[in-house]
Amino acid sequence: MCVMTVPTKVSATNYGDYLLLDSANAAYNRANYAKAISFYQHFLGGGIESPQAYYNMGNCYFRTNETGKAILYYEKAQKLAPGDPDIQFNLQLANQKITDKINSDTPIFIYSDWKKFEDRFTEKQWSWICIGLLCLGLLFLAVYLSVSWMILRQLSFWMGCIIIVLSFFTFYIAHQQYDTLNSHDTAIVTASTVTVNGAPEEKATQLFVVHEGTKVWIVKTEGEWTEVKLSNGNQGWLVSSDISPI
Amino acid sequence: MRSLKAIIICVVFLFGCGLASSLYAQTFTARTESNSVAVGQEFQVDYILNANGSNFSPPSFNGFEVSGPSQGTSVNIVNGNFSQTITFTYYLVPKAEGTYTIGPASINSGGKTVSSNSLTIKVSNSGQGSVSSSTQGSPTPGGNNAAQSGAVNLGKSLFIRLVPSKTKAYVGEEITTTLKIYCKVNFESSPQIIDAPDYAGFYTEDIPQNPKSQEINSKEVIDGTTYMVLSFPQKIIFPQRAGNIKIGSFSMQFIVDQPVKTNNIFAQFFGGSYKRIPCKVKTDPIEIDVMPLPKTVKSISGAVGDFTLKATIDKNKVKANDAINLTVVISGNGNLKLIDTLPIQFPPDFDRYDPKITDHFTINATGVSGTRTYNYLLVPRHPGSYKIAPVQFTYFNPKSKQYTTLSTQEMDLDVAKGDNTSSSVTVSGPVVNKEEVKVIGSDIRYIHTGHEAYYSTDDFFLYSFPFFAGIFIPIFAFIGFVAGRRRYIDMNKDALAVKKRKATSMAKKRLKMAQQSIAKGNKEVFYAELLSALNGYFSDKFSIPLADLSRDSITLSLTQRNAKLETLQMVNKTLDDCEFARYAPAVITGNLEEVYSTTVKLITTLEDEIA
Numbered sequence A: 001m002c003v004m005t006v007p008t009k010v011s012a013t014n015y016g017d018y019l020l021l022d023s024a025n026a027a028y029n030r031a032n033y034a035k036a037i038s039f040y041q042h043f044l045g046g047g048i049e050s051p052q053a054y055y056n057m058g059n060c061y062f063r064t065n066e067t068g069k070a071i072l073y074y075e076k077a078q079k080l081a082p083g084d085p086d087i088q089f090n091l092q093l094a095n096q097k098i099t100d101k102i103n104s105d106t107p108i109f110i111y112s113d114w115k116k117f118e119d120r121f122t123e124k125q126w127s128w129i130c131i132g133l134l135c136l137g138l139l140f141l142a143v144y145l146s147v148s149w150m151i152l153r154q155l156s157f158w159m160g161c162i163i164i165v166l167s168f169f170t171f172y173i174a175h176q177q178y179d180t181l182n183s184h185d186t187a188i189v190t191a192s193t194v195t196v197n198g199a200p201e202e203k204a205t206q207l208f209v210v211h212e213g214t215k216v217w218i219v220k221t222e223g224e225w226t227e228v229k230l231s232n233g234n235q236g237w238l239v240s241s242d243i244s245p246i
Numbered sequence B: 001m002r003s004l005k006a007i008i009i010c011v012v013f014l015f016g017c018g019l020a021s022s023l024y025a026q027t028f029t030a031r032t033e034s035n036s037v038a039v040g041q042e043f044q045v046d047y048i049l050n051a052n053g054s055n056f057s058p059p060s061f062n063g064f065e066v067s068g069p070s071q072g073t074s075v076n077i078v079n080g081n082f083s084q085t086i087t088f089t090y091y092l093v094p095k096a097e098g099t100y101t102i103g104p105a106s107i108n109s110g111g112k113t114v115s116s117n118s119l120t121i122k123v124s125n126s127g128q129g130s131v132s133s134s135t136q137g138s139p140t141p142g143g144n145n146a147a148q149s150g151a152v153n154l155g156k157s158l159f160i161r162l163v164p165s166k167t168k169a170y171v172g173e174e175i176t177t178t179l180k181i182y183c184k185v186n187f188e189s190s191p192q193i194i195d196a197p198d199y200a201g202f203y204t205e206d207i208p209q210n211p212k213s214q215e216i217n218s219k220e221v222i223d224g225t226t227y228m229v230l231s232f233p234q235k236i237i238f239p240q241r242a243g244n245i246k247i248g249s250f251s252m253q254f255i256v257d258q259p260v261k262t263n264n265i266f267a268q269f270f271g272g273s274y275k276r277i278p279c280k281v282k283t284d285p286i287e288i289d290v291m292p293l294p295k296t297v298k299s300i301s302g303a304v305g306d307f308t309l310k311a312t313i314d315k316n317k318v319k320a321n322d323a324i325n326l327t328v329v330i331s332g333n334g335n336l337k338l339i340d341t342l343p344i345q346f347p348p349d350f351d352r353y354d355p356k357i358t359d360h361f362t363i364n365a366t367g368v369s370g371t372r373t374y375n376y377l378l379v380p381r382h383p384g385s386y387k388i389a390p391v392q393f394t395y396f397n398p399k400s401k402q403y404t405t406l407s408t409q410e411m412d413l414d415v416a417k418g419d420n421t422s423s424s425v426t427v428s429g430p431v432v433n434k435e436e437v438k439v440i441g442s443d444i445r446y447i448h449t450g451h452e453a454y455y456s457t458d459d460f461f462l463y464s465f466p467f468f469a470g471i472f473i474p475i476f477a478f479i480g481f482v483a484g485r486r487r488y489i490d491m492n493k494d495a496l497a498v499k500k501r502k503a504t505s506m507a508k509k510r511l512k513m514a515q516q517s518i519a520k521g522n523k524e525v526f527y528a529e530l531l532s533a534l535n536g537y538f539s540d541k542f543s544i545p546l547a548d549l550s551r552d553s554i555t556l557s558l559t560q561r562n563a564k565l566e567t568l569q570m571v572n573k574t575l576d577d578c579e580f581a582r583y584a585p586a587v588i589t590g591n592l593e594e595v596y597s598t599t600v601k602l603i604t605t606l607e608d609e610i611a
Helices: A015-029 A033-044 A051-063 A065-081 A085-096 A109-118 A124-144 A150-182 B002-014 B267-270 B420-424 B464-518 B523-543 B553-559 B565-583 B592-609
Strands: A187-188 A193-197 A204-213 A216-224 A225-229 A235-239 A244-246 B028-031 B036-038 B043-049 B055-057 B066-078 B081-094 B098-102 B106-109 B110-114 B119-124 B160-166 B167-172 B175-183 B192-195 B204-208 B216-220 B224-238 B241-246 B249-260 B271-282 B288-292 B303-313 B317-319 B324-334 B351-352 B354-366 B367-380 B383-390 B392-397 B402-407 B411-416
Touching: A015 A033, A015 A051, A033 A051, A051 A065, A051 A085, A065 A085, A065 A150, A065 A187, A085 B324, A109 A150, A124 A150, A124 B464, A150 B204, A204 A235, A216 A244, A235 B303, B028 B119, B055 B565, B081 B119, B160 B249, B160 B271, B160 B288, B303 B402, B303 B411, B354 B523, B464 B592, B523 B565, B523 B592, B565 B592
Parallel strands: B036 B119, B167 B288, B303 B392, B317 B411
Antiparallel strands: A187 A216, A187 A244, A193 A204, A193 A235, A216 A225, A225 A235, B028 B043, B043 B081, B055 B106, B066 B081, B098 B119, B106 B110, B160 B175, B175 B224, B192 B249, B204 B224, B216 B224, B241 B288, B249 B271, B303 B324, B324 B367, B351 B367, B354 B367, B383 B411, B392 B402
């Protein structure tokens, strides 16, 4: 007999955990940001990911002027809840406060619109949409097979085919979102000033300097050093502890 | 001082000095202010006789540098009681460390020779003799206090100190500096200030020199020596940055009266003669330890001290475009002059102007106190009822070491419509001045407070078992549906074929039953059986349900299947006969057997013609 292990959703009715969240929010309202952060961290403790807690922590760090960490947590929240307008707004505001203004290769408008479209829903939501569309498409095909009225038959046949193609399409998007969630290849610079070297050594040629809050892409890691790439294409090595992966 | 002594001595001589000299028991004591001194440190030894005396013979001050004696006499007449004391004062400076005994001195008084007690002096090397200094902070008067010009070593007879009211303060906290002149010698008034320190790192405020309170005379004991002290409050200083900030030296020039040894009896008699020597003295530089203000998230005004806040508005009801005055008064003591403009939240569409600042300060030795008044002129442009948010003012109180936030009451303001309508009479239509929504500030959005769903880190729906179930269950269901439907169709098809195949035999079976009724001679039943056999045959053959079977549908089906015309006519005739016989059985005549055989023949013909 085969026992299948199903990744279970953490019980959302665990009241104690929400009490922790509530007290963290209360601490935030009293402007006791350090306490709020520690509560949120407790709440997130045992392998939990909550866009809400990440977002609120981002706000705490923003209020204590730790822009780098604020951006890190907003990014984490956005990764989990990509469509949330509040997260987008605060992340944008935090990004205005950072030192580095790196000219990225401006993405083609279709790409950015596509990304926006993908981010409307999470991996879970896209998966459900995929299942839903599949069911609907099959239902149309079943209608096609069972009725004899010609117009309805033709209509339901084409509808069924289109909807099933759409279902494959949403499966692809869900897979993309799944990939994004699983990848940890972006990071935020959390140290205030970091010199990026040409090689993973202290004495290597210094290439450029990045500041707190800048987003970098992780290329590879070697010992205590990480090779990163900026959005403008610059690449170099920095000490891993100066950045935090999203 | 010395002139006073001379006068007293004069008086004593004028009234006859030996008048009541032997009325009291004479005591002759040696006294020093400190029994332990450091090498090189000057100290004072007094020999006091509470009677008149002569022929004072001092002891030998071995191991000391001696200056003196200076002689003082005082006469008291209290309620007719006459008392007199003579004091001989020596200034001694020990040359080496050790314990020294100064022997008794003797004096002739009332015909007797009186001896004083002897003194034991402990001389240490460290320079840390018993210091009964009443001042704080500043170092012991060192060599740099010594006279720089002139050959006279004034030692510790005259030195100056710059004394701050505190040596540890917060940034912005007020400190009073006082110049103190310590002296044991006479100097001429109005010494000259040669060099004053620049208070770099401080914001300074001069204390106005009030001639009445200018000098504060007091006495202080430093290292066992009593000094006359003149204090001059100098400045109120406010440190502007954290860290150790040095204040440089203050140097002054004095004209000092120096006693000159003389043989002139008369001069000696009037307290000796004096030389006037210019002498320059300098304070030690002092250091103030300035602590930074604690960090806070509140917006701070930079104010340090103790304040009160008051805000008033001159009227509560105005017409649009009329000016209002908002007056904010900060009073108290501290660095009032350094307070930034208060951030006041005015209703956004008010016109406002920079505040007029009026200061009323009093500066004295205790610090700066007074009021600072901000006068804001506001012009509401639109009617409505507004609220002026409470004015908030945060300052640091160095006494409690905490920030204090003062807040005023919220102020209500009713703005009625202005009467500037005359200017817009020419406008015929309703014209409304539209304004863009003003963005007053930008801030992050508020935290999410509800209970939103959260997940475990490795919880993904895609590729999970429920996901695959969700995908494959509908697919299997569809396949099942398609398969089921095909089978159903096939089965139905088979049933009809069977019926078709068996149509002839079924018809023959029914005809047999009709034949049986011929034998019984039951004409009605015969025709009924015959009709049902034919109908059943057509129903099965053409897959038309019996209910839908009619003469037309039979004819149509037969024509479709290319039956011959005569066969069609025969079918019709037989059916007509059957129906006629059923409704009027008596009319029907003829051989039943013949009808039967014709029908059987007809069915056989049909079998051949329609496949």
